[in-house]
Amino acid sequence: GDSVTQMEGPVTLSEEAFLTINCTYTATGYPSLFWYVQYPGEGLQLLLKATKADDKGSNKGFEATYRKETTSFHLEKGSVQVSDSAVYFCALSDFNGALIFGKGTTLSVSS
Amino acid sequence: GAGVSQSPSNKVTEKGKDVELRCDPISGHTALYWYRQSLGQGLEFLIYFQGNSAPDKSGLPSDRFSAERTGGSVSTLTIQRTQQEDSAVYLCASSSGGGQNTYEQYFGPGTRLTVT
Numbered sequence: 628g629d630s631v632t633q634m635e636g637p638v639t640l641s642e643e644a645f646l647t648i649n650c651t652y653t654a655t656g657y658p659s660l661f662w663y664v665q666y667p668g669e670g671l672q673l674l675l676k677a678t679k680a681d682d683k684g685s686n687k688g689f690e691a692t693y694r695k696e697t698t699s700f701h702l703e704k705g706s707v708q709v710s711d712s713a714v715y716f717c718a719l720s721d722f723n724g725a726l727i728f729g730k731g732t733t734l735s736v737s738s
Numbered sequence: 739g740a741g742v743s744q745s746p747s748n749k750v751t752e753k754g755k756d757v758e759l760r761c762d763p764i765s766g767h768t769a770l771y772w773y774r775q776s777l778g779q780g781l782e783f784l785i786y787f788q789g790n791s792a793p794d795k796s797g798l799p800s801d802r803f804s805a806e807r808t809g810g811s812v813s814t815l816t817i818q819r820t821q822q823e824d825s826a827v828y829l830c831a832s833s834s835g836g837g838q839n840t841y842e843q844y845f846g847p848g849t850r851l852t853v854t
């Protein structure tokens with residue numbers, strides 16, 4: 628079945644460092660791809676999405692490009708802030724729209 | 739406007755008891771999803787509703803789990819004869835569309851279930 632694999636955490640960075648969180652997927656169809664974020668004490672919220680190959684999703688300085696040839700959707704940010712500390716989940720949507728999530732990557736940014 | 743709400747926020751129950759978890763989706767959202775978040779398994783899909791129908795129940799882990807949705811709105815997830823492995827945070831999400839879609843799912847704060 629469909630699945631998502633993302634890099635294990637935790638990822639620890641200093642403020643203003645470059646961030647990459649790797650995500651690859653396996654799917655029989657052409658899913659939409661998402662990054663969700665869970666800030667401490669808060670619920671899951673959508674960070675960005677891409678619906679077809681070569682689409683780039685972006686929000687709050689984060690970007691991810693839907694790469695069909697490498698089945699990847701890596702999350703990047705050029706300069707992280709302390710406020711970006713959170714758990715990040717890569718996900719794809721199946722034919723019913725149900726989300727299949729990766730295990731999550733904890734990001735900790737220190738000043 | 740109001741987001742997705744869930745109740746109770748925390749539930750502690752004894753092994754073998756039944757529990758009911760409630761989800762109030764965003765008004766007008768036709769699609770509703772239940773997920774479970776646990777340390778061992780991460781985030782898992784449980785069931786999908788489109789209106790009052792559940793075309794996809796494939797994620798329900800056993801026949802002790804059931805869910806219903808009434809009036810195209812409120813949904814209840816019921817776990818019978820709870821086991822310790824049912825301990826998790828149960829999340830509900832709603833969206834304005836279902837099926838192969840790009841609609842954003844809005845998540846509730848979750849119900850933390852602890853089975854003792």
